[in-house]
Amino acid sequence: MAKRNTINNITMKDRLRALRNLPAFFKLVWQSGPGMMLANILLRFAKAAIPFLLLLVGKLIIDQVLQLNRNHSSFAEVHLWKLVGVEFVLAILSDGLSRAITLMDSLLGDLFANHTSVRIMEHAATLDLDQFEDAVFYDKLERARQQTVGRTVLLSQVMSQIQDLITIGFLAAGLVVFNPWLILLLVIAILPAFLGESYFNDETYALSRSQTPHRRELDYLRYIGASDETAKEIKMFSLSGFIVDRFKTLSDKFYVDNKRISVKRSLWGTLFALLGSVGYYGAYVFIIQQTVKGALTIGELTFLAGSFRQLRTLLESILGRFTTVSQGAIYLSDFFEFFEIEPQIHNTNQPRPFPNPIKQGFTFENVGFRYLNSERWANRNLNFTLRPAEKLALVGENGAGKSTLVKLLARLYDPTEGRILLDGYDLREYDLNDLRQHIGIIFQDFLRYQMTFSQNIAAGNIDQKTNEELIKRSARQSLADELAKKLPAGYNQMLGKRFSDGVELSGGEWQKVAIARAYMRDAQLIILDEPTSALDARAEFQVFERFTELTRGKMAVLISHRFSTVRMADRIVVLDKGEIAEIGSHQELLAHGGRYAELFQLQAAGYQ
Numbered sequence: 001m002a003k004r005n006t007i008n009n010i011t012m013k014d015r016l017r018a019l020r021n022l023p024a025f026f027k028l029v030w031q032s033g034p035g036m037m038l039a040n041i042l043l044r045f046a047k048a049a050i051p052f053l054l055l056l057v058g059k060l061i062i063d064q065v066l067q068l069n070r071n072h073s074s075f076a077e078v079h080l081w082k083l084v085g086v087e088f089v090l091a092i093l094s095d096g097l098s099r100a101i102t103l104m105d106s107l108l109g110d111l112f113a114n115h116t117s118v119r120i121m122e123h124a125a126t127l128d129l130d131q132f133e134d135a136v137f138y139d140k141l142e143r144a145r146q147q148t149v150g151r152t153v154l155l156s157q158v159m160s161q162i163q164d165l166i167t168i169g170f171l172a173a174g175l176v177v178f179n180p181w182l183i184l185l186l187v188i189a190i191l192p193a194f195l196g197e198s199y200f201n202d203e204t205y206a207l208s209r210s211q212t213p214h215r216r217e218l219d220y221l222r223y224i225g226a227s228d229e230t231a232k233e234i235k236m237f238s239l240s241g242f243i244v245d246r247f248k249t250l251s252d253k254f255y256v257d258n259k260r261i262s263v264k265r266s267l268w269g270t271l272f273a274l275l276g277s278v279g280y281y282g283a284y285v286f287i288i289q290q291t292v293k294g295a296l297t298i299g300e301l302t303f304l305a306g307s308f309r310q311l312r313t314l315l316e317s318i319l320g321r322f323t324t325v326s327q328g329a330i331y332l333s334d335f336f337e338f339f340e341i342e343p344q345i346h347n348t349n350q351p352r353p354f355p356n357p358i359k360q361g362f363t364f365e366n367v368g369f370r371y372l373n374s375e376r377w378a379n380r381n382l383n384f385t386l387r388p389a390e391k392l393a394l395v396g397e398n399g400a401g402k403s404t405l406v407k408l409l410a411r412l413y414d415p416t417e418g419r420i421l422l423d424g425y426d427l428r429e430y431d432l433n434d435l436r437q438h439i440g441i442i443f444q445d446f447l448r449y450q451m452t453f454s455q456n457i458a459a460g461n462i463d464q465k466t467n468e469e470l471i472k473r474s475a476r477q478s479l480a481d482e483l484a485k486k487l488p489a490g491y492n493q494m495l496g497k498r499f500s501d502g503v504e505l506s507g508g509e510w511q512k513v514a515i516a517r518a519y520m521r522d523a524q525l526i527i528l529d530e531p532t533s534a535l536d537a538r539a540e541f542q543v544f545e546r547f548t549e550l551t552r553g554k555m556a557v558l559i560s561h562r563f564s565t566v567r568m569a570d571r572i573v574v575l576d577k578g579e580i581a582e583i584g585s586h587q588e589l590l591a592h593g594g595r596y597a598e599l600f601q602l603q604a605a606g607y608q
């Protein structure tokens with residue numbers, strides 16, 4: 001929290017420090033499109049010289065006209081028309097360059113947004129599950145996402161900044177030759193506006209940063225308030241009023257906060273602009289006086305007045321843009337911070353080769369696990385071995401720690417205490433990809449990909465996405481094949497309602513599709529975490545019967561609340577408040593007359 005507060009109060013030093021992000025940012029832009037970036041720079045250099053050249057030619061034209069008035073010669077007239085021709089070409093060139101620059105900016109912006117979105121997705125994929133479950137992490141991810149689009153503006157602003165600086169160099173040189181004090185006058189007139197801008201930008205940034213969690217909530221409310229997945233429940237519970245109210249309360253607060261800053265900013269901005277005008281007209285009066293006295297020609301008057309006016313506009317936009325650029329650079333810190341988040345679960349330097357086949361199995365040694373930011377142990381004192389070829393069932397009441405245990409097996413989390421051994425060595429000593437490659441796991445909250453039937457199955461082993469034979473075989477094994485036959489487009493049927501021609505499946509049908517994923521890879525351990533809860537009793541029995549048959553010789557962990565399924569397992573682990581209450585075969589546990597027997601009889605009675 002302390003850190004957040006310091007971030008919210010940005011000082012000029014923070015701004016300047018944030019500018020250090022720019023080289024890394026430009027590197028990223030360069031990687032997005034090197035050719036486009038180079039072209040952009042060259043075009044801007046060319047464009048930077050044009051305002052000065054236009055003013056200079058304008059001055060020459062006026063002086064030439066005045067000279068012709070006094071003393072006409074055809075040579076001088078030809079010269080005049082040549083000058084007009086040059087000005088015309090410059091004007092056309094300027095317009096063309098502006099358009100080309102805008103085009104380059106927008107194309108480069110698109111390339112950058114695509115490139116960074118990919119980078120974010122790639123990086124997010126390397127991070128740990130518990131990092132995704134952390135609100136602070138989500139805020140960072142959210143801010144990093146915003147950067148992908150918002151930062152394309154930063155790009156064109158920094159480029160414009162450089163371009164304007166060059167233009168200023170040209171114009172200022174002209175002004176200095178005439179009277180350097182004019183430049184000072186200019187800076188004094190502009191400085192208050194700059195300081196004001198930077199103050200308000202800081203406030204806006206601090207506000208926007210503190211609003212991030214609420215903005216995520218707004219997005220969430222917008223999503224549940226209007227989405228195909230939520231519509232049914234929202235309607236039935238008549239929740240829309242509740243959601244809309246919450247949305248309104250939050251968004252009204254946003255509006256009021258933002259309005260407060262915008263109004264203040266606009267009032268002060270008007271005052272500062274007035275100061276700028278006073279400075280400009282002071283200089284203008286001075287130049288006119290000099291011209292009246294004959295110290296300057298009319299051409300020089302237009303050149304200097306024009307230079308001064310343009311310098312003012314340019315300086316104003318440069319200074320104004322400085323706060324936006326440094327602002328952008330501060331936002332960039334969020335972006336780079338996201339890339340600095342390192343996964344805690346990663347490979348050791350020299351991972352062990354994965355045993356194939358596994359000889360001793362997985363051994364839990366005093367394993368305990370607590371979720372991030374949680375006081376409670378989700379699993380504790382786990383001591384048991386999952387033996388090769390064994391089918392193990394996990395039972396226990398809701399929240400007993402069954403899903404957590406299988407997530408530990410797949411190293412989605414590492415134990416908080418104790419260790420899990422595979423063939424005698426800590427799971428952490430094996431290559432993470434190898435481990436996951438040898439484990440097939442289907443979660444209770446598996447994803448319903450809004451993709452084709454075939455892709456939904458191939459998700460289990462995406463390297464084999466074109467292996468139709470394997471996909472069909474997996475579908476047959478999970479009993480999803482029957483379903484494909486009924487779909488209008490068979491295996492190419494789009495599933496879900498999100499995209500056109502999509503067909504929605506029933507909960508049980510989705511589960512059959514998901515289970516097929518488990519058969520897509522030749523895993524040594526298959527884990528089914530309640531993916532059959534929506535199947536009818538007969539279907540679940542069939543699925544598990546097949547499952548036992550197909551995974552003969554392999555290890556399997558099943559989680560189910562149905563005892564008819566659970567009893568098929570070789571051994572059953574009964575979990576209670578994260579700890580092992582009992583362990584043994586169906587018969588042993590019944591004979592023992594403990595918790596399992598009690599739960600079994602409870603369910604059996606329910607079926608009578």
Ligand SMILES: Nc1ncnc2c1ncn2[C@@H]1O[C@H](COP(=O)(O)OP(=O)(O)OP(=O)(O)O)[C@@H](O)[C@H]1O
Binds near residue numbers: 133371372374400403
């Ligand atoms: N991502 C999480 N972050 C924090 N706590 C969690 C998380 N997931 C689960 N828990 C907590 O850990 C405990 C064990 O949860 P787990 O999902 O392992 O139970 P389960 O036995 O699979 O339950 P169910 O039968 O309802 O699926 C619960 O008290 C739950 O509140």
